[in-house]
Amino acid sequence: MPDQKPPANVHRCTIKNLPLEHGVLGEITVEGENAAQCIDQIVRLLKRKSRPRKSGRGAPPPTSPTDFLDAAIERYISDLTRRKVGLTYIQLHRQTLGIMLAVIGNKSLASVTGDDVRRTLDSFKFWPKNARRIPAMKELSFAEILDIGKRLTPPPINAETYNNHVRRLNAFFNTQEDADRSFRSPAQGIAKEINTSTAIKSRRPLSAxxxxxxxxxxxxxxxxxxxxxxxxxxxxxxxxxxxxxxxxxxxxxxxxxxxxxxxxxxxxxxxxxxxxxxxxxxxxxxxxxxxxxxxxxxxxxxxxxxxxxxxxxxxxxxxxxxxxxxxxxxxxxxxxxxxxxxxxxxxxxxxxxxxxxxxxxxxxxxxxxxxxxxxxxxxxxxxxxxxxxxxxxxxxxxxxxxxxxxxxxxxxxxxxxxxxxxxxxxxxxxxxxxxxxxxxxxxx
The missing domain is CATH 1.10.443 (hpI Integrase; Chain A)
Structure with missing residues (x-):
C-alpha cells in the first residue's frame, strides 16, 4: 500500500543531528499524542547511555574520531603541559601540529587520511628556519608563514629536523589511538624517519x-x-x-x-x-x-x-x-x-x-x-x-x-x-x- 499521511490530529516530533558522546544521531521521528514526551525520554536515555562509564582508575573519556583536529591538538598540548614537560618540548610539538593543521585544514580526526600525512611531511621543508624568532613572523599564523616559505627557495631539510617532525606526528596520532581503539593512526606506515646511520655528522668531538x-x-x-x-x-x-x-x-x-x-x-x-x-x-x-x-x-x-x-x-x-x-x-x-x-x-x-x-x-x-x-x-x-x-x-x-x-x-x-x-x-x-x-x- 502507498504511504498514507497521518491524520491532522496526530502529533509528530522529529529531532535531527543529535550530538552524543561518540558521534551524531541522524534523525528520530515519533508520532502520537505524547510524541514530545517520548522524544524527551528517548533523548535523556541516549545521552545517559552515551556517557563514559566511571572507572576506579579515573580514566579520561576516550577521544572521539568525530572530534575536530584543532580541538584534539589543544587537548594534546594541554596534556603535555600537565605532564610538566619542558616549554621548548611543548612549543616544538605545537609547531609541528600547527603546520599540519595549516596544511590539511580543520577536519575531524576520523577523516584525516594517509595523503593528508604525506602533504604534511612534504610541507615541513617550507617552514623557515627559526621562523618564530623572526620579528616579522612572530604574529603570523602557521598558514601565513608557510606561504612565505613557499615563495622562497627552500634549502634541503635537515634529516634530524625532519625526523623530529615525524616523531611528533606519530606521538600525536598514537595518543589518539590509545584513547580510542576504534581510531587508527593515518601516519602508520607513512610517517617514517630518514635513516641517518650513514649520514655525515656535523657534530665533532673535541680534540686534545x-x-x-x-x-x-x-x-x-x-x-x-x-x-x-x-x-x-x-x-x-x-x-x-x-x-x-x-x-x-x-x-x-x-x-x-x-x-x-x-x-x-x-x-x-x-x-x-x-x-x-x-x-x-x-x-x-x-x-x-x-x-x-x-x-x-x-x-x-x-x-x-x-x-x-x-x-x-x-x-x-x-x-x-x-x-x-x-x-x-x-x-x-x-x-x-x-x-x-x-x-x-x-x-x-x-x-x-x-x-x-x-x-x-x-x-x-x-x-x-x-x-x-x-x-x-x-x-x-x-x-x-x-x-x-x-x-x-x-x-x-x-x-x-x-x-x-x-x-x-x-x-x-x-x-x-x-x-x-x-x-x-x-x-x-x-x-x-x-x-x-x-x-x-x-x-x-
Whole structure:
C-alpha cells in the first residue's frame, strides 16, 4: 500500500543531528499524542547511555574520531603541559601540529587520511628556519608563514629536523589511538624517519688542542672564580659523559664510595631533579683523574656546609608563559655560561657543553668499547640490545646497601680506557671556601 499521511490530529516530533558522546544521531521521528514526551525520554536515555562509564582508575573519556583536529591538538598540548614537560618540548610539538593543521585544514580526526600525512611531511621543508624568532613572523599564523616559505627557495631539510617532525606526528596520532581503539593512526606506515646511520655528522668531538684551550689554567680559574659549578661542571661532563642537566642537579647524597669504587648516581630523589628517560638512571664510576684532581675533597667541603646540593649556587630555572610555570632544570644557567666562555676562546656557534658527551663516547669507541658498554655510562638506549644490559637502575639498590655489584666494576674498567689527551687542572682544598661560606647565595 502507498504511504498514507497521518491524520491532522496526530502529533509528530522529529529531532535531527543529535550530538552524543561518540558521534551524531541522524534523525528520530515519533508520532502520537505524547510524541514530545517520548522524544524527551528517548533523548535523556541516549545521552545517559552515551556517557563514559566511571572507572576506579579515573580514566579520561576516550577521544572521539568525530572530534575536530584543532580541538584534539589543544587537548594534546594541554596534556603535555600537565605532564610538566619542558616549554621548548611543548612549543616544538605545537609547531609541528600547527603546520599540519595549516596544511590539511580543520577536519575531524576520523577523516584525516594517509595523503593528508604525506602533504604534511612534504610541507615541513617550507617552514623557515627559526621562523618564530623572526620579528616579522612572530604574529603570523602557521598558514601565513608557510606561504612565505613557499615563495622562497627552500634549502634541503635537515634529516634530524625532519625526523623530529615525524616523531611528533606519530606521538600525536598514537595518543589518539590509545584513547580510542576504534581510531587508527593515518601516519602508520607513512610517517617514517630518514635513516641517518650513514649520514655525515656535523657534530665533532673535541680534540686534545680544543680541550687544552678550554681548560687553560689561567683563563679557566678566572672564569670559575667563586663559582664551583663552573670549575667542576665541564670537568665532570668530560669524564662522565653525563648531560649537563644531570650534573647540575646532583646532590652530595648522589656521591658514593663502596668497596673502594667511588661513583656518581644519576637519579631523581627530590623535587626539581629531572631525567630524560628510564635509561638515564645509572651509576657512573668517578674517573681516576677526577679523584686525583680532589673532586671528593670538594664534595666533603659542601657536605660540611650542611647543604645537600652539590652546586648550591645554581638556581632552578623556571619559565612562566600564559600563566603556566615550566621547569627548565638546574642546568640552563651553566649551559649558557659555558657557551659564552668558549665563544670568547674562538669556538664556533653551535658548539656547547653537550660536545663533552660526544667527545666521551667517541673516544671510547676508538678504544673498541662496545656501544652497550658506553650506553651503560652515558644513559643512552641501544636499539636491539637487551634492556637489562643498558639500563642499570638496579645498581643503585646495591649501592644504597653499601655493596659494589660487578656491573659497577665493569663500568669502571670501561671508563679507565677513556683518555682525552690532556692533564686536567687540580682543585686546591678550600678553593671555594669563600663562596661556600655565603649561604645566602645558595639555591634550593
Amino acid at each position: 688542542s680544543d680541550l687544552e684551550k678550554i681548560f687553560e689554567i689561567e683563563a679557566y680559574s678566572k672564569w670559575s672564580k667563586d663559582k664551583p659549578h663552573r670549575w667542576w661542571g665541564p670537568l665532570l661532563a668530560l669524564y662522565t659523559g653525563a648531560r649537563v642537566s644531570e650534573i647540575a642537579q646532583l646532590r652530595t647524597t648522589d656521591i658514593h664510595t663502596v668497596d673502594g669504587v667511588s661513583c656518581i648516581c644519576i637519579q631523581v630523589t627530590t623535587t626539581g631533579q629531572r631525567l630524560k628517560n628510564g635509561s638515564s638512571i645509572r651509576a657512573i664510576p668517578i674517573a681516576q683523574p677526577l679523584l686525583d684532581a680532589n673532586f671528593l675533597t670538594y664534595v666533603d667541603e659542601v657536605r660540611a656546609t650542611g647543604q645537600d646540593r652539590l652546586f648550591p649556587h645554581l638556581p632552578l630555572s623556571v619559565t612562566v608563559k600564559d600563566g603556566e610555570a615550566y621547569v627548565n632544570g638546574y642546568g640552563s644557567t651553566l649551559v649558557q655560561q659555558f657557551s659564552r666562555y668558549i665563544k670568547k676562546h674562538g669556538f664556533k656557534k653551535g658548539i656547547g657543553s653537550h660536545v663533552f658527551r660526544h667527545t666521551f663516547a667517541t673516544n671510547l669507541t676508538k678504544e673498541k668499547v662496545r656501544a652497550v658498554q658506553i650506553a651503560a655510562l652515558t644513559g643512552h638506549t641501544v636499539v636491539g640490545a637487551p634492556s637489562e644490559s643498558v639500563s642499570v637502575p638496579g645498581l643503585l639498590s646495591y649501592i644504597d646497601r653499601g655493596m659494589c655489584p660487578p656491573e659497577l666494576r665493569a663500568c669502571a674498567e670501561t671508563l679507565s680506557k677513556f683518555y682525552p689527551g690532556i692533564e686536567i687542572p687540580v682543585y686546591t682544598p678550600g678553593q671555594f671556601a669563600k663562596a661556600l661560606s655565603r649561604k645566602s647565595k645558595f639555591h634550593k
